[in-house]
Amino acid sequence: MAEDMTLLWGSGSPMCWRVMIVLEEKNLQGYNNELFSFEKMEHKSEKVMAMNPRGQLPAFKHGDYILNESHAACLYLENQFKSQGNELIPDCPEELARMYQRMFEASALFQKLGDHIYYEWKVPERERHDSAVKRNRQAVIEELKLWEGYLEKGPGPFISGQAFSLSDVSIFPLIANAFYFGLRADRYPKLAAYYNQLKDRPSIKSTWPPHWKGAQAEDRLKDL
Numbered sequence: 001m002a003e004d005m006t007l008l009w010g011s012g013s014p015m016c017w018r019v020m021i022v023l024e025e026k027n028l029q030g031y032n033n034e035l036f037s038f039e040k041m042e043h044k045s046e047k048v049m050a051m052n053p054r055g056q057l058p059a060f061k062h063g064d065y066i067l068n069e070s071h072a073a074c075l076y077l078e079n080q081f082k083s084q085g086n087e088l089i090p091d092c093p094e095e096l097a098r099m100y101q102r103m104f105e106a107s108a109l110f111q112k113l114g115d116h117i118y119y120e121w122k123v124p125e126r127e128r129h130d131s132a133v134k135r136n137r138q139a140v141i142e143e144l145k146l147w148e149g150y151l152e153k154g155p156g157p158f159i160s161g162q163a164f165s166l167s168d169v170s171i172f173p174l175i176a177n178a179f180y181f182g183l184r185a186d187r188y189p190k191l192a193a194y195y196n197q198l199k200d201r202p203s204i205k206s207t208w209p210p211h212w213k214g215a216q217a218e219d220r221l222k223d224l
């Protein structure tokens with residue numbers, strides 16, 4: 001069914017994970033896939049650059065169509081295969097509005113988590129400042145509190161309401177990254193409950209980042 005699809009991906013990348021979850025939800029198993037290492041800078045390899053000139057993952061192709069933006073790929077797959085597998089866009093206008101809002105505001109959490117977790121990797125030593133570290137730390141705390149509040153306020157149990165949707169596809173990989181990097185469940189109980197509720201969902205479990213299995217990341221978020 002999905003032999004005409006190709007996904008170039010990196011393990012642990014929330015953006016890649018999104019596309020993989022949607023492919024599972026839509027019963028599109030059997031797609032071609034190739035794993036690239038960020039550590040070895042393989043995302044800048046010729047093969048990736050040919051599909052995504054920005055040298056970023058995911059790079060996704062269906063037939064002749066290239067979709068390198070994770071959200072674009074997710075929306076495309078849901079629209080193309082609407083009646084196949086699970087529907088990921090709700091009909092109810094209220095839930096639909098929340099779904100789009102949560103789906104796209106997830107980029108703020110991605111940015112802030114990345115700025116904090118990968119500070120040393122992103123910023124050359126001579127340009128680093130304690131004030132920037134503090135600012136990034138505060139920004140990620142505020143962002144996490146916002147998402148904790150969304151779950152507190154509901155309606156749940158999913159991020160936009162009663163059904164699993166593209167907003168969960170968008171945000172779950174970021175929440176999972178936060179816990180992988182040591183976020184404390186006792187400080188963010190709603191996020192922890194959300195994480196525990198979804199981590200065994202078949203589409204998520206079967207696409208779990210391979211390098212996370214049995215591994216422990218640096219506890220970069222343990223004091224947030």
Ligand SMILES: N[C@@H](CCC(=O)N[C@@H](CS)C(=O)NCC(=O)O)C(=O)O
Pocket residue numbers: 010013014015016043055056057058068069070071
């Ligand atoms: N706009 C892209 C962004 C993808 C993205 O930022 N990918 C990261 C991994 S999560 C990446 O490839 N980073 C390496 C780089 O930017 O050089 C999307 O949402 O799919």
